[in-house]
Amino acid sequence: MHQRSVARCSYASLSALLALAAALADAAGQAPALALKPGLWDVRLVKQVVDGRDISTQATASLAQAQQLLANLPPVQRARLEGMLNQAGVAEGSNGSFHICVSPAMAQHDLPFLDRQGHCQPVLLSRNSHAVSFRFRCTTNGTSVSGKGRSLLLSGDRVDTHTELTSRGPDGVAHALQNDTEMRYVSASCGTLKPPA
Numbered sequence: 341m342h343q344r345s346v347a348r349c350s351y352a353s354l355s356a357l358l359a360l361a362a363a364l365a366d367a368a369g370q371a372p373a374l375a376l377k378p379g380l381w382d383v384r385l386v387k388q389v390v391d392g393r394d395i396s397t398q399a400t401a402s403l404a405q406a407q408q409l410l411a412n413l414p415p416v417q418r419a420r421l422e423g424m425l426n427q428a429g430v431a432e433g434s435n436g437s438f439h440i441c442v443s444p445a446m447a448q449h450d451l452p453f454l455d456r457q458g459h460c461q462p463v464l465l466s467r468n469s470h471a472v473s474f475r476f477r478c479t480t481n482g483t484s485v486s487g488k489g490r491s492l493l494l495s496g497d498r499v500d501t502h503t504e505l506t507s508r509g510p511d512g513v514a515h516a517l518q519n520d521t522e523m524r525y526v527s528a529s530c531g532t533l534k535p536p537a
Contacts, residue, residue, distance in 0.1 A: 377442070377496065377497075377528070378442050378443055378528070379442060379526070379527055380441055380525075380527050380533065381439065381442060381523045382523065382524045383437060383438055384435075384436065384521065384522050384523075385399055385400055385403065385519065385521055386500075386520040388518070388519050388520075390517055403438075410422070430536075442535065443535035445535075460477075460480065462476040463475045465488075470494075474488065474489055474490075476505075482509065483509050485507045486505065487506060487517075488503070488505075489502065489503040489504075499522075499523040500520065501520070501521050501522075501523070502518070502520050503518070504518050
């Protein structure tokens with residue numbers, strides 16, 4: 341893959357990762373057996389593989405670069421962009437991470453929400469006091485996505501999630517993605533950040 345292709349793929353997969361990580365936070369938070377705490381969580385990409393190529397370093401660098409670009413924007417533009425992120429239930433973290441807010445209501449749901457519109461309904465494969473495994477398949481805006489995931493509660497303050505998915509765009513081009521993320525509990529208060537709507 342050329343550097344530009346990696347950057348484009350990395351940007352697209354990071355965008356997908358932000359949405360998916362927030363959704364997977366819902367997934368972990370909504371499975372009562374995991375007992376995810378409501379409040380502010382820090383989400384960090386640990387590993388990302390796209391089409392068999394580990395792009396973790398590039399993906400993390402791209403996210404850190406995006407955070408630096410955000411920091412350098414004029415105050416009005418920065419506030420507008422942060423407002424858009426906050427409406428999506430996401431806020432900038434540090435060192436390439438981001439924050440999400442898990443509401444008490446989200447923590448009581450039985451199955452994960454993989455998208456806000458409800459197009460992608462997961463099928464629960466198994467659940468116990470420390471893990472939730474699920475599969476999903478959906479098509480939204482001409483892009484089909486299918487895959488599986490597993491979230492592990494390693495402590496009351498940490499959840500690790502591994503997902504494997506295949507996406508196929510309207511052009512018929514398919515991509516295989518594997519993501520490993522780590523969520524760490526920050527506080528019971530989300531401050532001004534609202535949970536995903």
